Amino acid sequence: MHGHGMAHFMLLPALALVMVASAWLTPAALGDPQATQLNLGCSPYNATPASAFLLALNSTFADLRANLSAGGGFATAAEPRAAAPAFAMAQCRPYVAGRDCVACFDAAAARLRGACGGANGARVIFDGCVIRYESTAFFDQATLPGNTQICNGSAVDVAGFADAARALVSDLAAAVPNAPGLAAASASGGVYAAAQCVETVGDSGCAQCLKVAMGNIDGCPPSSDGRAVDAGCFMRYSTKPFFPANATVDLAAYLRSGKKSSRKGAIIAGIMGGVAFLIFIGLLIFLLIRWSRKFRPQRGDILGATELQGPTSFYYHDLKTATNNFNETSKLGEGGFGDVYKGLLKNGKTVAVKRLIVMDTRKAKANFESEVKLISNVHHRNLVRLLGCSQKASEFLLVYEYMANGSLDKFLFGERRGTLNWKQRFNIIVGMARGLAYLHQEFHVCIIHRDIKSSNVLLDDDFQPKIADFGLARLLPDDHSHLSTKFAGTLGYTAPEYAIHGQLSEKVDTYSFGVVVLEILSGRKSNDTKLDPETQYLLEWVSSFLLKLYCS
Structure with missing residues (x-):
């Protein structure tokens, strides 16, 4: 023990x-x-x-x-x-x-x-x-490995029971993402059923989770009682009432509302949106290949660091002094991996210091040095340079080059919105593509970022993009895992196969890159709720726009 x-x-x-x-x-x-x-x-x-x-x-x-x-x-x-x-x-x-x-x-x-x-x-x-x-936030997780069915009771020998049960849970799966509180109960044809989602997964996550739940519970009929459980939702049907009569709701109103009112329309919109998005990405890649040689960004200042020497070991006390004891006034931002502070070194150089949130375990300490050495040898004009590190007890500090212009999201949605011209936007897209290509194909170890988003793209003095936080997911120790698979990503940017099933490949970054490109072109956030009231995410808005354009 x-x-x-x-x-x-x-x-x-x-x-x-x-x-x-x-x-x-x-x-x-x-x-x-x-x-x-x-x-x-x-x-x-x-x-x-x-x-x-x-x-x-x-x-x-x-x-x-x-x-x-x-x-x-x-x-x-x-x-x-x-x-x-x-x-x-x-x-x-x-x-x-x-x-x-x-x-x-x-x-x-x-x-x-x-x-x-x-x-x-x-x-x-x-x-x-x-x-x-x-021990880490999980509130937006909808469906995870381990979702299952629970079938109880004897078989119901009544003609049409299985079809009635499946029809009712299907209606619930379609209606609940539109219902208040993401929950509803209903009864029909001698079948009682209910479905509920965790409120923090949102209507999109609810729809995904209930789709999986419906697939699981589909195997229960003709059993008299069936349930489906998942991280973000619950579904049940039974031949006996398990809720009071006044708890039922009329599903018809929620089946007609929103973008889920027509299953056929949703399928068509999804197909058209997906095809249009693939065409857009294909055209973009073609243009990048054709024109990329015409735009050669200048190298940013990497503080005179030399190639292939590994990270510099900083004294913890020096970094604490450089950041004014990690004062709130020095904070540049907060992220999933930790807070970032602006620091002034003794030699007059300005750096960014990230305090990693990592559990204090022997394995974490053992892996930290080797992983940081690997990341520090990643050298590319479009990737933020890791200069050094420090470690004290459970506290892990990473020292990066400082980017004066901050993150891309400030120029797209924040206080400097609208100041980027189209040439700068194009150069940012090309630079991001080059940085990702290096991580995926040119470095001797394939590094999948897992969390490409506009706030992780920093801009130097010449507005050349540099991708930040690459490789940090590798620093999460295996014994930091929980019930879910190790996940690093942001809803609205993350590829469905990774968010839902945990399938990780370079395509995850490519998907997120495409979302950021749409943000750069449209000036809208990926999860902008001020879009069309029937949509919640930028991709849905683009799909809807292209579908309307096609139908017109």
């Missing part, structure tokens, strides 16, 4: 008292909390340091319970700045409310704690509620 495991067991008695107190405080008169366990998963890795993680987790669980007790059926909580960060989510079915919801939460929390101990990630799904926690 590891040392941090002992710290965990020292905290268990206190946690048990909290759970017992919760049970006493919950009123005895309950309806049906539907506390039947359907799915339980624990990360095989323990959190470190265990005591700090459990304190943060206890705090998030208390916040979740308080929210549910106040009448909220869905809640998220986080302690991101703790020594060992914790993120948690709880959701009750819309027909399991009030005291039943709290009772389901208490039972699920006790089951989770008893089964998973000090694991750094876990999830339990009951009929009436779901709880999930991890």
Whole structure:
């Protein structure tokens, strides 16, 4: 047993008292909390340091319970700045409310704690509620490997039952992404069914998750009861009512609303949009090949660093002084991997210092030096140069060349919007393509960025683009994994096969590059909600525009 495991067991008695107190405080008169366990998963890795993680987790669980007790059926909580960060989510079915919801939460929390101990990630799904926690944020994850079906009861020997069950869950899958709270229950032809998505996945993620759930539950009929569970959604049908009669909604209104009103129209729009997008990318590549020789960006200043010598080892104290003790006034930005600060070195050079958020593990420390050395040997005019690094305990610092003009998104959507001319925009597109081609094909190790987006494209003094944060996903240690596969990406930019199924290849970066190109050309964000009210993402807006153009 590891040392941090002992710290965990020292905290268990206190946690048990909290759970017992919760049970006493919950009123005895309950309806049906539907506390039947359907799915339980624990990360095989323990959190470190265990005591700090459990304190943060206890705090998030208390916040979740308080929210549910106040009448909220869905809640998220986080302690991101703790020594060992914790993120948690709880959701009750819309027909399991009030005291039943709290009772389901208490039972699920006790089951989770008893089964998973000090694991750094876990999830339990009951009929009436779901709880999930991890040491990194996961709230936008919809469908993940491990989604499954649960078929119960005897076969129903009634003609047409299987077809009726499948038809009802199909209607729910189409209607729920449009329904308030991303949840609905309905009954038809002797079949009772309900579906629900985690609210933070949004309508697009909900539709993706329920599509997978519908495929899973399709194998249950003619069984009298079937369920499908996933990270971001839940679906169930039964021959017996499992929700009150007043919980049903009319699905017709949501089947007619929005872009999902016509399945045929959605298929046509998707096909036309996909074809148009492929044609656009093909034309763009043709133009890049034909004209790229005419535009040769100048090399930016790389602070006199020499080739193939590996990173410079900086003293932690010097970087702390250079950034004014990592003062908020020196902060350049925040990202998924950590905060970035502007620093002034003793030699007068200005640099950018990134503080990595990495768990304090032996494996992380062992891999850090070799991985940073690899990344520091990536030299290209369109890639931000890693100059050096520093390490102190669990704190990992990376020192990059400083880019005075900041990130591309500020020129597209921020305070400097509209200042880029078309020649500069074209040069940025060409430079990004060159940088990605180097990472994928020209460097001796293929590096897939995984998170290409406009905020990860920096501009030098001559407005030449430099891709930032490449290779950082390699620095995440394997023992930082959770229930989900190791994922680095941003919704709206990430290729579907990677976001949904975890399939990673160079095509993931190519897809994201295409989204950024559309942002550069249109001046709109990939997830701009101010577009056509029937669309949410830039790709949907472009597909809709091209479809209208084609039909006209």
